[in-house]
Amino acid sequence: MEAFLKPRCIEVYDHVESTMDVEPPELPGVVIALTQLRGRGRSGRWISPRGGAWLTFSASRGPPGSWLPVAVGGCVAEEVERLLQRERYKPIIRVKWPNDLYIDRGKVGGILVVYKNGVLKIGVGINVYNAVPPGGAKLSAYGYKRSLADIYLAIIKGIGRALVSPEDCLWEASRRDMLRECKVVVSTERGILEGIALGLTPSGALLVETKNGVSRVECCGIISWDCMGDTKAWNKTPNLNNISLQEKNIPSRQLAEG
Known part of the structure; x- marks a missing residue:
């Protein structure tokens, strides 16, 4: 069984401006929102309607290395992919360096890492049942029929693994690298x-x-x-x-x- 950092608390909100702006009562802690009104990504706003999985994992840590979003992407991709089941086709979730997740040619998720005042925040968004913008993908289009709760737990475990065993998650990201030869x-x-x-x-x-x-x-x-x-x-x-x-x-x- 893979070791991972477990949160002490998980708070769930119907909607927030951004989960990155909400402080959990304990660290490590997770903040989940069914909808983000002003979700954020590395390149700007992340559309976060109901039906997707939007969360931030906060922990008391030192400044992160540039490798962290890559490691998170590797293990989150692996954990979420385990939930995908389809009779004839099991999609592969790929990592686009440094912080995006793709299925085929569609972006299915993204990762944002922020460090401030001794607190490390790792935000992850995954399209599940929600409407997606052009160029996007969602898990339900690839056979996913289970609950959002299962996706949240998979994301939390993936982040927790990256914080405990980053070398394993970086290896996972490498084998899922979608840019190789591009x-x-x-x-x-x-x-x-x-x-x-x-x-x-x-x-x-x-x-x-x-x-x-x-x-x-x-x-x-x-x-x-x-x-x-x-x-x-x-x-x-x-x-x-x-x-x-x-x-x-x-x-x-x-x-x-x-």
């Missing part, structure tokens, strides 16, 4: 980088092959990507035995402490 334009701390994504390192960085060599990118986000030139990038099932990780792994204690 052309990418990446925003970095040093400017814009263009090239071919080669995969993720064990510490959650994105490897990009450019005309000047291979760059290791830890921050900040994907501006655009193109996988249409290689249909395998979209359709192939991740092969656990076909992941090349050249970087030495980081001990779990070092990762957990940021």
Whole structure:
């Protein structure tokens, strides 16, 4: 059984401006809202209507590393995917570095990590039964028929695993990497980088092959990507035995402490 950080309390609201703005009475704690009026994502507003799963997991921790949203994505994807059942097709939830979850070509979820005054907040939103914007996907379209409560518990467990055993979750994110072999334009701390994504390192960085060599990118986000030139990038099932990780792994204690 996987170890994970369990919240001491879970508060559920009918609606809030954003779960990221609500303080749980105890830490670690979880705030859930059936609707967010002003949900937030890394790129701005996240549409959060009734029928989706919207929560924030708060914990007393040190400043997070850039790897954390990647680790959360890996284990949340794994936990949620376990709930998906369909007779002929079990969809694979992929991780789009650094903080998005996709099924096929549709965004099904997102992750936001914020650190302030010694409190780490990890927000996760998953489309389940709700209406989705263009380019979105939802779990119910892929055979999910169970309750929202099961999705919430899967998200909480995934986040809790990332905080306890991040190296396992980063490995999971690597095998689910949807950008591998795709052309990418990446925003970095040093400017814009263009090239071919080669995969993720064990510490959650994105490897990009450019005309000047291979760059290791830890921050900040994907501006655009193109996988249409290689249909395998979209359709192939991740092969656990076909992941090349050249970087030495980081001990779990070092990762957990940021």
